Amino acid sequence: MPHRTFHALIVVILFIPFAGCNRIWSSGSTRNALSSSQAGNLIVDANFPGGNIIVVGIKDNTVFIRPDQRDSSDFWFYWYFRVRGGPGRTVKFEFTGRNPIGTRGPAFSTDGGHTWSWLGATEAGDSSFTYTFGHESEHVRFCFSIPYLEANLHEFLDKYVDSAHLTVHELCRTRKGRTVERIHAGKINTDPKYSVLLTTRHHACETIASYTLEGLLDAVLADTDLGRWYQNNVEVLAIPFVDKDGVEEGDQGKNRRPHDHNRDYQGQSVYPSIEAIRRFVPEWSKGKLDAAVDLHCPHISGKYNEVIYIVGSVDAEIWRQQQEFSTILESVRQGPLPYSAESSLPFGTAWNTVRNYGGHKSCSRWAAEQSGIRLATTIEIPYANVGTATVTAEAARTLGRDVALALRQYLETGKH
Secondary structure, eight states: OOOOOOOOOOOOOOOOBSTTOOOOOOTTOOSOOOOOSTTTTOEEEOOSTTOBOEEEEEETTEEEEEOOOTTBSSOOOOOEEEEESOTTOEEEEEEOSSOOOOTTOOEEESSSSSSOEEOOOOOTTOOEEEEEOOTTOSEEEEESSOOOOHHHHHHHHHTTTTOTTEEEEEEEEOTTSOEEEEEEEESOSSOOSEEEEEEEOSSTTOTHHHHHHHHHHHHHHSSSHHHHHHHHHEEEEEESOTTHHHHHHTOOOTTBSSOOGGGOSSSSOSSHHHHHHHHHHHHHHTTOOOEEEEEEOOOSSSGGGSSOEEEOOSSHHHHHHHHHHHHHHHHHOOSSSOOOGGGOBOTTBTTBSHHHHTTOOOHHHHHTTSTTOOEEEEEEOOSSEETTEEOOHHHHHHHHHHHHHHHHHHHHHOOO
16 A cells, blocks of 8 residues: 555634624635634634635624635635534524534544534524533534545555455545545455446545445455356456545535536546546556445435435436336435435436536546446435435444445346
């Protein structure tokens, strides 16, 4: 495995009294962090990998904040910050501007981001949440959803560091010099019967998709009947962080100017990772790519954002294969997150239109054009809830195992 390093953007924010002053220092500042006299020792910042917040001001026990949009052309809702100096205090966090709080409220961690819980839904339309810091709560993190970063990936890969069925390479370097990992799992030492491409984090903020990928890879590598089938038949190529800079720096990633990573699959690619994927995948698969699955998370809430669904292809044959796979996934699902094939979003429905893509090509559309392809699809996995079921890290991993099981049945018995 390659040498592992973090290249985290330093995000330091100066804190000031809210009254009469709205000065804001955004990401990339190198000024020293200060707390106002009104805030006592309370410090709110995003100075860590994945962090994202702009502190508008602090007044008494209310902190006024908003997500940092950076180079996203439209509003998006990702935020992730930590609070120090809070023990014994009850603090209100009020978002200015559009409400970016999801359906289960904020996720929070009291152990430095290792484990996460949901604080609970706020009242409809409420753009604030309140937290009472216990006396042991010196350091609490809050996030729109459950974060997943390079450190999480390496913690998972360390479980299989001695596996004969896993190798990790560098796909390319990002614009800012970070390694974009290229993971090979399953039957990696001799020619496989099937080749499968998995991608996540075309949009940096879509963290839950990474837990699903982790669960899928865990199923491939495990010493189980399912794992051994993959190890004897399938080479899986996984790109876990397509927008690696955005992931580590806490960007929204969605609607990034001039276009985001998932609109970069035609003409001359803007981003090094997309250029590398387009070059490497056809060489690796030798013109025999069987399936490509791109994992995403949808919008903050609403009809198509609180169910797991497949994004229908404009190509009629690919759409038929997607429907076949959807039916299999529904039938084999074992995990706590419900799934229905009827939730699939046909092309031309809701946001899945020509206009939405703006003349650009997405990863799944590009994959649908590859030689030998049978299934090319995007799966959208909600950030916080699937119907009444709550999304947790383990629930998302279990969905990944279900997808692995469905892919096996699809590849073995599908009508192609």
